[in-house]
Amino acid sequence: MPTSNRGSAKTQTTGNASLAAFDRPVPAGVNAAGFGSDVVADALRALDIPYIALNPGASYRGLHDSLVNYLGNERPQMLLCLHEESAVAIAHGYAKVTGKAMAAAVHSNVGLMHATMAIFNAWCDRMPMVILGATGPVDAVKRRPWIDWIHTARDQGALIRGYTKWDDQPASPVAAREAVLRASWIANTAPRGPTYVNLDAEMQESKLAEAVPPIEAKRYMPPVATAPAADVVKTASELLRNAKRPVILAGRVSRELDAWNARVALAERLSARVVTDLKVGAAFPTDHHLHAGAPGGTVLAPEAADAIRAADVILSLDWVDVAGTFKNAGGNVSAKVVQISVDHHLHNGWSMDYQGLPPVDVFIACEPDTAVPPLLAALGPGGPRAAASGAKEFPKLAADELTVDHLADSLRRAVGERPASLTHVSLSWNGASWLFRHPLDYLGSDGGGGVGGGPGISVGAALALQGTGRLAVAVCGDGDFMMGITALWTAAHYHIPLLIVVANNRSFFNDELHQERVARIRNRPVENRWVGQRISEPDIDLAGIARAQGAQGFGPVTSIADLAPTFAKAIAAVEGGAVVVVDVRVEPGYTAAMTAVMTRKSE
Ligand SMILES: Cc1ncc(C[n+]2csc(CCOP(=O)(O)OP(=O)(O)O)c2C)c(N)n1
Numbered sequence: 001m002p003t004s005n006r007g008s009a010k011t012q013t014t015g016n017a018s019l020a021a022f023d024r025p026v027p028a029g030v031n032a033a034g035f036g037s038d039v040v041a042d043a044l045r046a047l048d049i050p051y052i053a054l055n056p057g058a059s060y061r062g063l064h065d066s067l068v069n070y071l072g073n074e075r076p077q078m079l080l081c082l083h084e085e086s087a088v089a090i091a092h093g094y095a096k097v098t099g100k101a102m103a104a105a106v107h108s109n110v111g112l113m114h115a116t117m118a119i120f121n122a123w124c125d126r127m128p129m130v131i132l133g134a135t136g137p138v139d140a141v142k143r144r145p146w147i148d149w150i151h152t153a154r155d156q157g158a159l160i161r162g163y164t165k166w167d168d169q170p171a172s173p174v175a176a177r178e179a180v181l182r183a184s185w186i187a188n189t190a191p192r193g194p195t196y197v198n199l200d201a202e203m204q205e206s207k208l209a210e211a212v213p214p215i216e217a218k219r220y221m222p223p224v225a226t227a228p229a230a231d232v233v234k235t236a237s238e239l240l241r242n243a244k245r246p247v248i249l250a251g252r253v254s255r256e257l258d259a260w261n262a263r264v265a266l267a268e269r270l271s272a273r274v275v276t277d278l279k280v281g282a283a284f285p286t287d288h289h290l291h292a293g294a295p296g297g298t299v300l301a302p303e304a305a306d307a308i309r310a311a312d313v314i315l316s317l318d319w320v321d322v323a324g325t326f327k328n329a330g331g332n333v334s335a336k337v338v339q340i341s342v343d344h345h346l347h348n349g350w351s352m353d354y355q356g357l358p359p360v361d362v363f364i365a366c367e368p369d370t371a372v373p374p375l376l377a378a379l380g381p382g383g384p385r386a387a388a389s390g391a392k393e394f395p396k397l398a399a400d401e402l403t404v405d406h407l408a409d410s411l412r413r414a415v416g417e418r419p420a421s422l423t424h425v426s427l428s429w430n431g432a433s434w435l436f437r438h439p440l441d442y443l444g445s446d447g448g449g450g451v452g453g454g455p456g457i458s459v460g461a462a463l464a465l466q467g468t469g470r471l472a473v474a475v476c477g478d479g480d481f482m483m484g485i486t487a488l489w490t491a492a493h494y495h496i497p498l499l500i501v502v503a504n505n506r507s508f509f510n511d512e513l514h515q516e517r518v519a520r521i522r523n524r525p526v527e528n529r530w531v532g533q534r535i536s537e538p539d540i541d542l543a544g545i546a547r548a549q550g551a552q553g554f555g556p557v558t559s560i561a562d563l564a565p566t567f568a569k570a571i572a573a574v575e576g577g578a579v580v581v582v583d584v585r586v587e588p589g590y591t592a593a594m595t596a597v598m599t600r601k602s603e
């Protein structure tokens with residue numbers, strides 16, 4: 001597709017039909033690129049980027065005008081956000097579902113500063129996005145007094161260079177077009193991640209001296225196919241074929257159903273136990289008899305730890321933290337290790353999110369989705385071996401107190417057989433409370449442990465899930481919800497249906513457990529763990545905060561009996577198109593295993 005644009009009226013593109021109805025500008029009658037920022041807008045259109053989540057700023061007023069008056073606010077359509085952190089989180093959630101980058105635009109330095117945590121979350125989660133920022137004018141002579149000076153920095157990309165794949169500050173419209181294409185190509189190429197293009201205000205606003213010749217954007221975005229080397233596949237398959245107790249650690253994989261089915265076939269061919277992790281999206285059916293225990297997070301399920309310790313061969317499908325998992329499993333892991341990953345291409349000296357260096361005997365340098373079919377083929381047919389037992393049980397519910405397990409139980413029953421995607425879960429979530437049977441059943445965590453990502457990521461995921469028939473359901477902690485709260489307004493404004501259930505323990509409870517542990521180690525009163533952690537007196541009216549932004553709010557739900565009828569009403573409202581928040585007052589507490597690990601006295 002050429003990057004030249006022939007005006008909004010003539011280029012009605014697809015996208016979400018209902019969303020396209022919002023924020024329609026009057027036709028500007030602009031049909032040819034006249035300014036630098038029009039060329040940037042053309043590049044975004046050529047990439048077929050559907051949305052650009054943004055918070056406005058004068059530094060990119062040129063681009064803003066091009067998006068509205070040149071492209072007609074479609075393809076990409078602006079999604080107005082109340083905070084840059086939610087703009088980036090929305091792009092993050094969108095990528096979690098689609099595997100593809102959408103765009104986010106943030107104002108010169110201060111907007112980027114707001115965006116940083118969400119960019120870090122996306123980076124650690126290996127999710128693609130193209131972030132556009134602005135600066136300048138770089139030429140000091142062109143700067144307006146004061147404001148242009150405080151909002152110009154010599155090397156803005158340095159703010160985020162440690163957790164972006166690439167950044168640039170192009171000096172001309174043609175260079176900017178190239179930068180946008182490159183940013184998209186790099187972001188979308190595995191290992192995926194955010195990229196940043198910083199647009200000089202003067203470059204955006206300058207009149208084009210002559211028409212910019214069109215280029216065929218696709219030719220600058222070659223798909224990067226990686227295939228595993230045949231001899232390495234052979235070595236790995238021999239190891240696996242001869243394994244007596246193989247284990248698959250199913251980590252960062254795609255949302256594709258074919259790849260999911262291939263993983264199941266591989267596990268069945270090997271009779272391998274499979275371990276999954278709440279840090280990343282669903283990778284294997286958790287009710288399959290080969291799935292070991294419930295998906296874990298910080299803590300491994302005992303069945304998973306047992307399987308890892310007993311394993312003679314471990315196959316990591318880009319598992320997030322192999323070395324740490326071995327440590328958590330008890331340390332004495334003697335298995336041969338096959339690692340499938342391209343993640344090492346991303347590792348840098350700033351961020352340690354690459355985790356500990358694991359022992360690896362065979363390294364297959366490609367994406368797991370690409371390696372599994374040739375591995376299966378190399379293994380050849382084989383009779384199914386004895387199946388390991390793996391009956392799944394949901395958590396037992398205490399009769400009296402309303403806990404997060406009650407919330408999950410009631411929510412699961414209320415959702416019933418509807419296809420649903422859990423777009424986020426709270427730190428208090430028990431991995432045993434929900435079954436994942438499809439790659440879109442669960443989208444993983446925030447990636448970087450940055451609290452406040454839950455609402456925005458869920459709005460972005462819900463946006464991408466529109467039209468799939470899937471109910472978007474998020475469970476957020478109250479701390480997470482409050483930090484990311486303004487993303488709700490964007491969902492309400494663009495009518496993106498979503499259910500957010502707040503597991504409201506009225507505390508930054510995770511840190512209560514940390515304070516308890518420190519107090520235990522120091523022989524100081526554990527009773528004081530709540531000080532500086534509890535979010536009460538006054539209690540926050542979470543439903544009210546939702547209503548104030550145009551969402552529907554239910555609760556606080558304080559009794560177990562009220563859960564079911566409230567969820568029934570909430571789901572009906574979401575199915576009617578609403579954004580809904582249900583505030584559920586849960587007793588503070590994590591799973592017994594998590595609590596034991598977090599409050600232990602020793603290392
Ligand atoms: C941006 C950010 N600030 C602070 C923290 C430290 N932190 C980790 S978990 C947590 C508590 C989160 O509270 P909530 O979402 O209510 O979950 P809960 O622990 O209560 O289950 C905090 C403050 C963090 N990870 N990220």
Ligand SMILES: [Mg+2]
Nearest residue numbers: 477478479507
């Ligand atoms: Mg909390």
